[in-house]
Amino acid sequence: MTELSLPGEYPGVLHFCTTRAFGNLSLGCSEFGNPLPVRERLARRLGLGLDDLVMTGLVHGNEVRRIESVDRGIGARDRRVLAPADAVFTTESDLWLLMTSADCYPILVSGPGCLGLAHAGWRGVLAGVLPALIEAMSEALGLSTHTLRVGIGPGIGPSHFQLGPDEIAQFRERGYGASVLPDRYVDLPEILAGQARDAGVGEVGVSGLCTYAEPGRFFSYRREDGKTGRFGLAARLLPS
Numbered sequence: 001m002t003e004l005s006l007p008g009e010y011p012g013v014l015h016f017c018t019t020r021a022f023g024n025l026s027l028g029c030s031e032f033g034n035p036l037p038v039r040e041r042l043a044r045r046l047g048l049g050l051d052d053l054v055m056t057g058l059v060h061g062n063e064v065r066r067i068e069s070v071d072r073g074i075g076a077r078d079r080r081v082l083a084p085a086d087a088v089f090t091t092e093s094d095l096w097l098l099m100t101s102a103d104c105y106p107i108l109v110s111g112p113g114c115l116g117l118a119h120a121g122w123r124g125v126l127a128g129v130l131p132a133l134i135e136a137m138s139e140a141l142g143l144s145t146h147t148l149r150v151g152i153g154p155g156i157g158p159s160h161f162q163l164g165p166d167e168i169a170q171f172r173e174r175g176y177g178a179s180v181l182p183d184r185y186v187d188l189p190e191i192l193a194g195q196a197r198d199a200g201v202g203e204v205g206v207s208g209l210c211t212y213a214e215p216g217r218f219f220s221y222r223r224e225d226g227k228t229g230r231f232g233l234a235a236r237l238l239p240s
Contacts (some may be wrong), residue, residue, distance in 0.1 A: 001217075003045070006151030008205030010110040014046055015235035017106065017153045017207075019217050024229030026100045027079050028196075032207075032219075032229030036077065039098075046236050047098050050076050056088055057081035057097045060123035064136040069094055086124050087133035091141065096236035102213050102219040104232035105155035105192060109133055109201075111148040115237045120155075122163065125191055126170055127215050134199040145200035146219030152196075153233050154218055157210030158187035 002022040006015065018025065023038035033055045036050070043050045054067050055075030065083055065088075067090040073096075074082045088097055089109070097117045104121035108129055118124075118133045130150070138145045158181055163171075168184050169189075171177065179187040179194075189206050196204045211218035211231075219228040 002225045006108055006153055006205055007207060008149055008151050008203055010108065010149055010151065011162075012113070012238050012240070013108070013110045013115055013235055014238055015233065016042065017110055017233045018042065018231045019147070020219055020231060021217075022062060022231070024219070025098070025232040026230035029229045039076070042232070042234050043096065046234060048094070048096050048236060051077060052095045053094055053098055054082065054088065055100075056083060056085040058086055058099075058119050059084040060121055060127070060130040061086055062124065062127040062129040063087070064089070064132050065134070066090065066140060067095070067097065068092060071095070086129045087116060087118040087136070089133065089137050089140075090116060090237065093237040093239045096234055098232050098234045100227050100230035100232040101155065102221040102230050103156040105188060106153040107192065108151040108153070108233060108235055109137060109148055111137060111141070111143050113237070113240065114143070117235060120192060121185065122161075122167065122187070122188060125188055126174060128195070130192055130195050131199050134196065134201060141159075146202045149203040149205075150196040150201050151205045152189055152192050152207060154207050154209035154211050155188060156212045156220065156222060158185050158190070160210060160212035161186050161188060189213055
C-alpha cells in the first residue's frame with residue numbers, strides 16, 4: 001500500500017497519508033530519492049499541480065498560519081517557506097497543504113469549508129499545537145469547535161517512544177502523567193486525542209499506526225537514527 005486515509009469522515013476534503021512505498025516527500029532528505037517526482041505524483045492524486053502546494057517550515061512549536069491563494073507554491077520546489085509554523089489552515093480549494101514526518105504525528109482538522117494540518121512531536125504536543133490550530137480555525141472562521149473533526153495520522157507509538165527524566169517531568173507538570181507509561185514511555189496519540197476532545201471537537205479519529213514498528217511501511221527518525229526520508233499527509237478542500 002502506498003497511501004492510506006485517516007479514520008473518520010471529512011466531508012469536502014480529499015486527503016492522503018503516504019507510506020514509505022510512495023516515496024520520500026522531503027526536500028531536505030533527497031538522498032532517499034528525488035522528492036519532486038513523488039510530490040508531483042501526489043499532486044495528481046489530489047487533482048492539482050505541484051505549484052499549488054503550500055508547505056511551511058516545521059519548528060516543533062505552536063505557531064499557526066492561515067494560507068491563502070497568494071501563498072501558492074511556497075515550499076513546493078525548494079526549501080523556502082512561508083514562515084516557521086507547525087500548523088496551517090485554509091478556506092481555499094485551489095491549493096493543497098502538506099506536512100511531512102518520520103515519527104511526529106501528522107494531524108488533519110476539517111470543518112465546514114475549511115481544512116487544517118498540524119505536525120506534532122513531543123515538543124509540539126507540550127506546546128499545544130493541536131489546540132492552537134483548533135482555536136485559530138474556530139475564531140478566524142466563526143465556527144463552533146463542535147463542527148470540527150480531527151484525524152491523527154501515523155506516528156511513533158507508546159511502545160517505542162521513550163524520553164529522559166527531564167522531559168517526563170514536563171509531561172507530568174502539564175497534567176499528562178496518566179499518559180506516561182512505565183520506563184518513561186509516553187503515549188502521544190492519547191494526549192493528542194484528549195487535547196482535541198477537551199477543545200470540544202465533534203469527532204476524533206486515531207490511526208493507531210506506529211511508524212517505528214513498521215519499517216516496511218513508514219520512515220522512522222528514531223529507528224533509523226535520523227538518516228531517513230519523510231512520508232506525508234497531504235490534503236485539499238474540494239470545490240463546493
